[in-house]
Amino acid sequence: AQSVTQLDSQVPVFEEAPVELRCNYSSSVSVYLFWYVQYPNQGLQLLLKYLSGSTLVKGINGFEAEFNKSQTSFHLRKPSVHISDTAEYFCAVSDGTGAGSYQLTFGKGTKLSVIP
Amino acid sequence: GAGVSQSPRYKVAKRGQDVALRCDPISGHVSLFWYQQALGQGPEFLTYFQNEAQLDKSGLPSDRFFAERPEGSVSTLKIQRTQQEDSAVYLCASSLRGGTNTGELFFGEGSRLTVL
Numbered sequence: 001a002q003s004v005t006q007l008d009s010q011v012p013v014f015e016e017a018p019v020e021l022r023c024n025y026s027s028s029v030s031v032y033l034f035w036y037v038q039y040p041n042q043g044l045q046l047l048l049k050y051l052s053g054s055t056l057v058k059g060i061n062g063f064e065a066e067f068n069k070s071q072t073s074f075h076l077r078k079p080s081v082h083i084s085d086t087a088e089y090f091c092a093v094s095d096g097t098g099a100g101s102y103q104l105t106f107g108k109g110t111k112l113s114v115i116p
Numbered sequence: 117g118a119g120v121s122q123s124p125r126y127k128v129a130k131r132g133q134d135v136a137l138r139c140d141p142i143s144g145h146v147s148l149f150w151y152q153q154a155l156g157q158g159p160e161f162l163t164y165f166q167n168e169a170q171l172d173k174s175g176l177p178s179d180r181f182f183a184e185r186p187e188g189s190v191s192t193l194k195i196q197r198t199q200q201e202d203s204a205v206y207l208c209a210s211s212l213r214g215g216t217n218t219g220e221l222f223f224g225e226g227s228r229l230t231v232l
């Protein structure tokens with residue numbers, strides 16, 4: 001079974017500073033990787049995904065993530081955060097092959113707080 | 117509406133009561149998922165439907181949990197004889213295609229269940 005570790009439960013950062021939210025997953029032959037964002041009182045929304053190809057993936061709102069197979073990581077980055085980025089961010093993985101690939105396994109989430 | 121709709125948004129139940137949570141997926145979406153999100157945790161998979169067929173119910177915690185999607189659109193998650201440990205946010209998600217999850221899951225805002 002897959003597992004996902006988000007190393008930081010809370011990350012405070014000043015507005016316009018860069019941020020990195022860390023995510024590690026358990027190794028598998030092939031994986032699909034996702035970052036979802038949950039704004040207060042809203043449903044989860046897909047930020048970006050890695051299925052194959054280029055290891056640097058760009059998403060919405062200026063976020064990007066890099067797939068590192070050797071380190072089994074998929075860290076999320078943004079060079080300059082805004083107040084509106086305050087939200088909870090979830091890393092998720094699914095098996096890239098086989099019948100179980102529809103099932104997402106989520107990390108526990110990282111709460112990003114942007115300080116004015 | 118254009119998104120996934122869940123009702124009720126909030127439900128308070130006394131221990132031992134039965135509850136039913138409804139999910140209206142995006143029209144035409146083949147796949148429907150239920151996830152459970154306990155406080156401070158990431159969403160955990162409960163069950164998966166492809167059209168009206170329940171292809172995976174391996175995540176349902178006990179036989180008190182039952183889900184259906186009889187006509188391949190609206191789904192209901194029923195919890196019988198609720199217990200305090202059932203308190204959580206229940207998330208519904210849908211996606212356009214069935215099978216491999218390479219696409220985007222669209223999540224509802226969730227139904228928050230509190231069992232007293």
